[in-house]
Amino acid sequence: MLNSVIVVAEIAGGLVSGSLALLSDAMHNMSDVAALCIALLARRYGQRPPSLRHTYGLKRLEVLAALVNGAVLLVVSTVIAREAFSRLLHPQGVQGGLMFTVALIGLVANLGPVFLLKSHVHGDLNMQSAFLHLVQDTFSSVIVVAVALLSGWRYGPWLDPLASLLVIVVIMHSGGSLLRQTLHILMEGTPAGLDLEALKQDIEQHFPIRDLHHVHVWEVNSGQRMLTAHLVLDDKPLADVEMILDSIRHHLNDKWSIAHATLEPEIGRCQDRGLIAASPLSPGPEIARPIPK
Numbered sequence: 455m456l457n458s459v460i461v462v463a464e465i466a467g468g469l470v471s472g473s474l475a476l477l478s479d480a481m482h483n484m485s486d487v488a489a490l491c492i493a494l495l496a497r498r499y500g501q502r503p504p505s506l507r508h509t510y511g512l513k514r515l516e517v518l519a520a521l522v523n524g525a526v527l528l529v530v531s532t533v534i535a536r537e538a539f540s541r542l543l544h545p546q547g548v549q550g551g552l553m554f555t556v557a558l559i560g561l562v563a564n565l566g567p568v569f570l571l572k573s574h575v576h577g578d579l580n581m582q583s584a585f586l587h588l589v590q591d592t593f594s595s596v597i598v599v600a601v602a603l604l605s606g607w608r609y610g611p612w613l614d615p616l617a618s619l620l621v622i623v624v625i626m627h628s629g630g631s632l633l634r635q636t637l638h639i640l641m642e643g644t645p646a647g648l649d650l651e652a653l654k655q656d657i658e659q660h661f662p663i664r665d666l667h668h669v670h671v672w673e674v675n676s677g678q679r680m681l682t683a684h685l686v687l688d689d690k691p692l693a694d695v696e697m698i699l700d701s702i703r704h705h706l707n708d709k710w711s712i713a714h715a716t717l718e719p720e721i722g723r724c725q726d727r728g729l730i731a732a733s734p735l736s737p738g739p740e741i742a743r744p745i746p747k
Contacts (some may be wrong), residue, residue: 467556527629
């Protein structure tokens, strides 16, 4: 609601004062209104429990929302940059007083949501994307306020498009980083900061297993890590095997923040003992063997 008020005020103020910085900030805020709505819907649907159709639930919606928000940031930046370069070639004067008043309203209105979301950002790409939108809005409002104060200066007409380009640099940096993170999750990449070799050594040192291989770790959404792996054990009673697997799962959760681990025990029938299987879905020779009765 606060961002919607800012959009209306800045569009009106930008058209009347002739300020590109205000209009670009209004476009940025308009994208934020959409971004916040997407983030809210993703959070609401993402909290639905798993079903037979979506066995992990709908938590990936939050990652998709972050992806859309990051893409919107880059598209809006391109539109603003084009107009800013045009203004640099053909500078236009602005009404500094009106521009300052509207920019100040935008700055105050942006600060409120920033403090509201600050405590909810950690480990949540969806909330992080919404928070980044608001932080950038606050930063751009500060720049617009500064440009309005200097609008009467002889170089004032050039400061307005330069301010827009400065805001765009910040948007491109954070938007690009957000896109990289979300695409990494959607491609089921290994979570950032997780060393598979170190994980393998840790498990082999702390538990009575001979080898850990075919290890795959990914995230359903930001912070929700999943793991599958094969473990080579000595021939033990099933009750002992289950106890070892349960202990490993608790260790993975406590030390490596892996909430769900699917562990396949074996006594050495895998031919590929690499940390990562070259082709985990390809049937090995052992599958062709007759199953004992």
